Amino acid sequence: MKILHELARHKTGGDNLIIQTAVRLLVPFIQLFGLYVIVHGHYSPGGGFQGGVVLGASFILLALAFDLRTSLRFMSEGANAILGNAGALIYIGIGVLCALVGGLFLDYGALDRLIPLGPVEWRSFGIFLVEVGVGIAVMSIMASLYWDIGSGGEMDEGL
Amino acid sequence: MKAFALLATLATAVVLLYGTRDFAPWGDPASPASTHVSPVYIERAVEETHVPNLVTAILGDYRGYDTMFETVVIYCAGLAVVSVLRRRKS
Numbered sequence A: 001m002k003i004l005h006e007l008a009r010h011k012t013g014g015d016n017l018i019i020q021t022a023v024r025l026l027v028p029f030i031q032l033f034g035l036y037v038i039v040h041g042h043y044s045p046g047g048g049f050q051g052g053v054v055l056g057a058s059f060i061l062l063a064l065a066f067d068l069r070t071s072l073r074f075m076s077e078g079a080n081a082i083l084g085n086a087g088a089l090i091y092i093g094i095g096v097l098c099a100l101v102g103g104l105f106l107d108y109g110a111l112d113r114l115i116p117l118g119p120v121e122w123r124s125f126g127i128f129l130v131e132v133g134v135g136i137a138v139m140s141i142m143a144s145l146y147w148d149i150g151s152g153g154e155m156d157e158g159l
Numbered sequence B: 001m002k003a004f005a006l007l008a009t010l011a012t013a014v015v016l017l018y019g020t021r022d023f024a025p026w027g028d029p030a031s032p033a034s035t036h037v038s039p040v041y042i043e044r045a046v047e048e049t050h051v052p053n054l055v056t057a058i059l060g061d062y063r064g065y066d067t068m069f070e071t072v073v074i075y076c077a078g079l080a081v082v083s084v085l086r087r088r089k090s
Helices: A002-010 A015-042 A048-065 A068-074 A077-100 A108-113 A119-151 B002-020 B032-049 B054-062 B064-085
Strands: none
Touching: A015 A048, A015 A119, A048 A068, A048 A119, A068 A119, A077 A108, A077 A119, A077 B064, A108 A119, A119 B032, A119 B054, A119 B064, B032 B054, B054 B064
16 A cells, blocks of 8 residues: 555656546455455355456556556565465365365365364365365466566566 | 368357257256256255355355366466466566
């Protein structure tokens, strides 16, 4: 927020100021809403894919209103790559973990043997863990798709 | 080569469209999906998974394998774009 504040102050330009101020105020709420959509997927429409896209869109909005470097200051290239891989690995890792402790692949009830919460509660919690993995992967891949296509792969100024 | 690619695409489309003729009509109450798959989900999903949202229960648990490969598809799309486009300016 502080970085955005300084950036908006030093930039000159007429209508850019309005857009940048609006984006500066909106981005924290967009990210909060994205987390809410992921976490509240058990009770309302939403889940990993939708919440991940909302989170990714907040970074794209930063890149559109300021420039690509500004959005890279909030999520670096390296962190983005790690998150994208980690998200896909969380999903598959939980599936493999279920198989390792004696259940079927992606049979979350089997994780009860590691931490006894009850098989039914584990199925609910397993869905949550998997959705978090999906959300992380979709968020970083949405952002990296925009960065690469918007700048032709050079990751400098962007559109 | 382009003409061959177009022909191959069209031939695949014809085969796929021909295959849809064997589908049950949309919303048919006598189709296999409506007679025993959907009722089981609706009756048992909440007590088996404790997730009030049936869509999430089916997507994350009963059809978890499908959702896993959806994630892998998105991951592959990102990987392909990065490996084709991204380059370092030295």
